[in-house]
Amino acid sequence: MNHEFFEIISRVEFEALLNSFTAVGTEKVSISDAFGLVLDENIISPEDLPPANRSCMDGYAVNARDAFGATEGNPAYLECSATLKVDENPDFELQPGECAAIPTGGTLPDGADAVVMVEHTQELGAGTIEIRKSSAPGEHTMLKGEDAAKGDIIFQAGHKVRFQDVGLLAALGIKDVSIHRKPRVGIISTGDELVEIDSPQKVGTIRDVNSHTLRCLVNEAGAEAVNYGIVRDELDKLESTLEKAIAENDLVLLSGGSSVGMRDLTVQAIESMQDSEILAHGVAISPGKPTILGRTGNKPVLGLPGQVTSVQVVMLALVVPFIRQLMGQQDAFSGTDRMLVQAELGRNTVSKPGREDYVRMKLTYRDGKLPLAEPVYGKSGLLKTMVQADGLMIIPADTEGFYAGNTVNIWKI
Numbered sequence: 306m307n308h309e310f311f312e313i314i315s316r317v318e319f320e321a322l323l324n325s326f327t328a329v330g331t332e333k334v335s336i337s338d339a340f341g342l343v344l345d346e347n348i349i350s351p352e353d354l355p356p357a358n359r360s361c362m363d364g365y366a367v368n369a370r371d372a373f374g375a376t377e378g379n380p381a382y383l384e385c386s387a388t389l390k391v392d393e394n395p396d397f398e399l400q401p402g403e404c405a406a407i408p409t410g411g412t413l414p415d416g417a418d419a420v421v422m423v424e425h426t427q428e429l430g431a432g433t434i435e436i437r438k439s440s441a442p443g444e445h446t447m448l449k450g451e452d453a454a455k456g457d458i459i460f461q462a463g464h465k466v467r468f469q470d471v472g473l474l475a476a477l478g479i480k481d482v483s484i485h486r487k488p489r490v491g492i493i494s495t496g497d498e499l500v501e502i503d504s505p506q507k508v509g510t511i512r513d514v515n516s517h518t519l520r521c522l523v524n525e526a527g528a529e530a531v532n533y534g535i536v537r538d539e540l541d542k543l544e545s546t547l548e549k550a551i552a553e554n555d556l557v558l559l560s561g562g563s564s565v566g567m568r569d570l571t572v573q574a575i576e577s578m579q580d581s582e583i584l585a586h587g588v589a590i591s592p593g594k595p596t597i598l599g600r601t602g603n604k605p606v607l608g609l610p611g612q613v614t615s616v617q618v619v620m621l622a623l624v625v626p627f628i629r630q631l632m633g634q635q636d637a638f639s640g641t642d643r644m645l646v647q648a649e650l651g652r653n654t655v656s657k658p659g660r661e662d663y664v665r666m667k668l669t670y671r672d673g674k675l676p677l678a679e680p681v682y683g684k685s686g687l688l689k690t691m692v693q694a695d696g697l698m699i700i701p702a703d704t705e706g707f708y709a710g711n712t713v714n715i716w717k718i
């Protein structure tokens with residue numbers, strides 16, 4: 306049976322359809338296991354951090370007024386009334402004209418509001434300290450609650466936990482947080498010509514590339530990849546594998562058979578599932594037009610192009626952000642996860658209007674100038690165009706291209 310593309314829709318419309326799927330369920334995990342996953346709760350600071358004013362330096366705790374205007378030529382002289390330990394909670398108040406020796410991380414006594422670094426002081430004996438630098442209130446100190454104030458929302462639900470966030474949670478004594486669990490993503494390669502990668506080279510066969518690249522990108526997105534191997538272009542085989550994969554996963558990715566030819570069976574296989582629907586067939590991006598979005602029950606199924614490079618671009622442009630959305634990330638489609646490099650375009654680069662182009666780009670780094678970005682041209686079936694590329698340049702659908710010399714954003718891949 307020959308079918309046609311459904312109406313080809315824009316990348317933005319395709320994303321809106323992807324956005325209609327709800328995030329996977331949640332669980333409580335330890336903060337280090339939450340790394341890379343997305344919070345399902347607002348995290349409220351249970352206490353002030355630090356709990357009292359703390360020194361950031363080895364030196365002397367002072368009242369800044371007593372050291373105001375001090376210089377090497379015109380130092381201030383203070384009486385050292387105590388030598389504090391790092392784990393001490395001082396129970397006295399600094400009097401005018403006094404200072405207290407304090408280590409990094411030590412708690413300031415009442416009456417002290419600044420620390421003078423030890424390098425700018427001199428012990429003169431008999432408890433007198435020469436202060437050779439002016440000090441301002443708050444200098445070299447961390448104020449009570451400055452890192453986090455009790456009751457503050459420190460992270461919002463939908464925030465992806467980064468290593469530095471784990472650090473703040475640890476400092477606040479928060480051991481576990483509620484996150485969206487890792488989605489399971491089933492991967493199916495389709496095609497009569499496909500063989501496993503340990504098969505010897507033989508004319509008429511093609512080693513299965515896509516299940517390997519897809520697995521990498523699924524893992525990079527933070528999900529768990531489950532491989533269902535190679536399925537021949539036979540509807541009953543495809544249906545049974547798809548049914549199993551849907552039952553066992555939160556999302557299923559098929560590659561190959563997504564276009565409109567005789568042996569392109571993905572649409573039919575999705576349609577044959579219980580309570581299923583094709584939501585889109587065709588998206589206005591290049592490469593990557595023959596992309597299918599289907600639904601069975603409330604689970605998404607994506608039919609991706611078989612072309613080895615097209616499918617990589619579709620994964621980067623749409624599927625990785627979609628997985629992050631399924632993981633609960635709020636701004637998954639905004640491109641904030643992309644690593645962008647500004648570069649100078651090396652040659653005029655044109656694009657057909659009406660589709661968003663993902664141009665493979667090579668970067669040459671130069672001293673004191675923006676890197677030079679040049680398109681890597683080549684047939685889209687060649688793996689080496691992606692291998693030679695350092696990044697992608699997106700030419701919007703309503704733009705005809707960019708000129709040599711333009712400053713452009715390159716999305717590092």
Ligand code: AMP
Pocket residue numbers: 494495496498499511512513514515516560561562563564610611612613
């Ligand atoms: P299709 O969309 O099924 O017509 O596939 C388009 C092209 O991509 C054909 O040349 C296929 O042989 C190739 N292809 C499809 N799937 C894979 C795969 N998993 N690994 C390598 N090449 C593939």
Ligand code: MG
Pocket residue numbers: 495496497561562568611
């Ligand atoms: Mg095929």
